[in-house]
Amino acid sequence: MDYPDFAPKLIDWYNHHQRDLPWRHTKNPYFIWLSEVILQQTRVAQGLPYYVRFTEKYPTIFDLAAADEQELMRLWQGLGYYSRARNLHATAKLVVAQLDGKFPERYADLIKLKGIGPYTAAAIASFAFGERVAVVDGNVYRVLARIFGVDQDITSTEGKKTFQSLANVLISPHNPSVYNQAIMEFGAVQCSPASPDCLLCPFQEQCVANATGQQNKLPVKAKKAPPRKRFFHYFVVEQNGKLALKQRTQKDIWQELYDFYLLEPAAPAASLDELDPNDALRALLQNASKISRSDGFVHLLTHQTIEAIFWRVTVEGEKEITLPEGLVFYSATQIEQLPKPVLIGNYLVANYTF
Numbered sequence: 001m002d003y004p005d006f007a008p009k010l011i012d013w014y015n016h017h018q019r020d021l022p023w024r025h026t027k028n029p030y031f032i033w034l035s036e037v038i039l040q041q042t043r044v045a046q047g048l049p050y051y052v053r054f055t056e057k058y059p060t061i062f063d064l065a066a067a068d069e070q071e072l073m074r075l076w077q078g079l080g081y082y083s084r085a086r087n088l089h090a091t092a093k094l095v096v097a098q099l100d101g102k103f104p105e106r107y108a109d110l111i112k113l114k115g116i117g118p119y120t121a122a123a124i125a126s127f128a129f130g131e132r133v134a135v136v137d138g139n140v141y142r143v144l145a146r147i148f149g150v151d152q153d154i155t156s157t158e159g160k161k162t163f164q165s166l167a168n169v170l171i172s173p174h175n176p177s178v179y180n181q182a183i184m185e186f187g188a189v190q191c192s193p194a195s196p197d198c199l200l201c202p203f204q205e206q207c208v209a210n211a212t213g214q215q216n217k218l219p220v221k222a223k224k225a226p227p228r229k230r231f232f233h234y235f236v237v238e239q240n241g242k243l244a245l246k247q248r249t250q251k252d253i254w255q256e257l258y259d260f261y262l263l264e265p266a267a268p269a270a271s272l273d274e275l276d277p278n279d280a281l282r283a284l285l286q287n288a289s290k291i292s293r294s295d296g297f298v299h300l301l302t303h304q305t306i307e308a309i310f311w312r313v314t315v316e317g318e319k320e321i322t323l324p325e326g327l328v329f330y331s332a333t334q335i336e337q338l339p340k341p342v343l344i345g346n347y348l349v350a351n352y353t354f
């Protein structure tokens, strides 16, 4: 198809089919940034309540910069990829401390901020400030690959360059903001991954994928490695109605969230002996009045599958024990306030009244 036809046709489609979403009613770069970070790796239906909660709790970048880290992580709970929340906080602090709370207006400056990559920088620069810089996300790859029949791998450096160049040529010089929103919306609504609505598509006649029946083959994406399997054995130490938790400080999933004492063998283990507890844990187990083992919990993350067993270790009230390093007893009310991985939250809901 002719390149000049592309943007007007797309914008016309958008004017008739766009969903009414709260971040579409603002030019405030802070709200646009929040929405874009929340929506990374997240469906709109899932991200929308988080966006509403964040904008209510932190209505300005000054509020976010001054936020209590633990409270922020708690608000993020369930969205996954927790480094996004930490980066939001770090960038808010920097923009407040060094830029008087004013977001940079140019793509070239935005991309220097922590947690803001090419896609988010392009979204903020174009939506808030009208800069002509094309966004390229999963939706855009799909739409361009199908309409123009581009069969390069979208995960390869070469492929990324090709799509970015094409997107830069296609973007409307008159209305880059609406164009960028239109192409993403078109990918999400009309040209969806599994069931593109080709029959009612304005690009039906020009689309290479439609003409050649390649909707399911485009875009081309190299096969991902299968998820890594991990085996978690949690020890839930319970005394006087309190449970012992610790903050995860290591560079791993769920950094800074709270979970229980954890042993992670390389292969599934059926008994405590197979787990080979260390001295601190062994001493704790010897003091327990009761130890019970849960059924397995399977928890799926994008790149990992976790098979978790919970060992409930009950210690009588008056017994003096030494908790392994990092563990602290918390009451039910305190635990409710702690940011926790969904796996831990699910276990608590299934086994306790909080």
Ligand code: SF4
Residues within 6 Å of the ligand: 143, 146, 147, 190, 191, 192, 196, 197, 198, 199, 201, 202, 203, 204, 207, 208, 209, 210, 215
């Ligand atoms: S014709 Fe089908 S595959 Fe092509 S752009 Fe339209 S919805 Fe997508």
